[in-house]
Amino acid sequence: MPGTSIDGVCHLCGLAAALVLLLGGRVAASQSRLWQAKAANCTLSPCYNAENLCGRFVEPCKLAGDPLEPSLIWVSAIVELDYDGRVFRRVERGASDLKGCERGDFWLEIVYKGSWRLHGGSPYNVGLSLATVGISSMSLTVLHDEICRLEGNGRRYCVGTLSLLRLACPCNGFEWENNVQRKRDDIKTLCLPRAQCRLLNNVYFRDRHYFSYRATAEEVCLSLPWASTDYGWASPRDEGCSMKDTPRTCLGGALQTSGAVAAAKPGLTLGLLLLAPVMASMSDVASTSGLRGRREAR
Numbered sequence: 001m002p003g004t005s006i007d008g009v010c011h012l013c014g015l016a017a018a019l020v021l022l023l024g025g026r027v028a029a030s031q032s033r034l035w036q037a038k039a040a041n042c043t044l045s046p047c048y049n050a051e052n053l054c055g056r057f058v059e060p061c062k063l064a065g066d067p068l069e070p071s072l073i074w075v076s077a078i079v080e081l082d083y084d085g086r087v088f089r090r091v092e093r094g095a096s097d098l099k100g101c102e103r104g105d106f107w108l109e110i111v112y113k114g115s116w117r118l119h120g121g122s123p124y125n126v127g128l129s130l131a132t133v134g135i136s137s138m139s140l141t142v143l144h145d146e147i148c149r150l151e152g153n154g155r156r157y158c159v160g161t162l163s164l165l166r167l168a169c170p171c172n173g174f175e176w177e178n179n180v181q182r183k184r185d186d187i188k189t190l191c192l193p194r195a196q197c198r199l200l201n202n203v204y205f206r207d208r209h210y211f212s213y214r215a216t217a218e219e220v221c222l223s224l225p226w227a228s229t230d231y232g233w234a235s236p237r238d239e240g241c242s243m244k245d246t247p248r249t250c251l252g253g254a255l256q257t258s259g260a261v262a263a264a265k266p267g268l269t270l271g272l273l274l275l276a277p278v279m280a281s282m283s284d285v286a287s288t289s290g291l292r293g294r295r296e297a298r
Helices: 098-103 162-168 229-234 266-275
Strands: 019-023 026-030 055-058 062-066 069-081 087-095 108-121 129-142 146-150 156-160 208-215 219-223 238-243
Touching (some): 055 238, 087 098
Antiparallel strands (some): 069 087, 087 108, 108 129, 129 208, 146 156, 208 219
């Protein structure tokens, strides 16, 4: 679905299919997109994006690494955006193939940690707000050197994992055999240059990345993270929407309601904000609105 920018330029969505997420054993699907029809200009009108950005969600299985240079390992990512300390955490769990990823046969874990920061409503695209993430650490852990499962005939079938890891992450001849179940916090320096480990995403490998977003208490819609504002903010690529495991707002936390739809209503979110004594630390002043002192209730 195309999105309309503030200057009237149309942007085509990068992905057309709905995301299907595995969350705590249940399947949660979101057919929403980053772009919304008849969206408001978030530098002028309340969009309630920032108040709803916090939460935890799971991305569907996809090939690890960069889209233009993927590895042969499939990963599903758990993403957390916490209000306390503005903590960002992304855990990618890897499997040998798509079916193994969907079954949960994970033998690899990559963790990116950092902090997120709000940058007000987007002056480039209506309905969206802007944010950055600074990555402070990353780690890689080989959980198992082989993955086994029972076949339909009752036989146990095992597949080694280290040969696939060596292909994706030669890391200058590093011996992965001696590092099974050992967390490598030095993976960034161990595998320099980054081409030595295609599992590591080129954007998250950098210290900072930019993205555009919109959010409700129920779901988060993000653009493809980018190392510059060109495609992170000005011309964002649609990465689709993900359902949160629990309806949540940044100030109100997890919402205990009888229905998720009621939890996502802006009126409820606004009510929580009016009651929150720390509101001043939450909202940003839209830099392009010309109304200094007025908060952007995104």
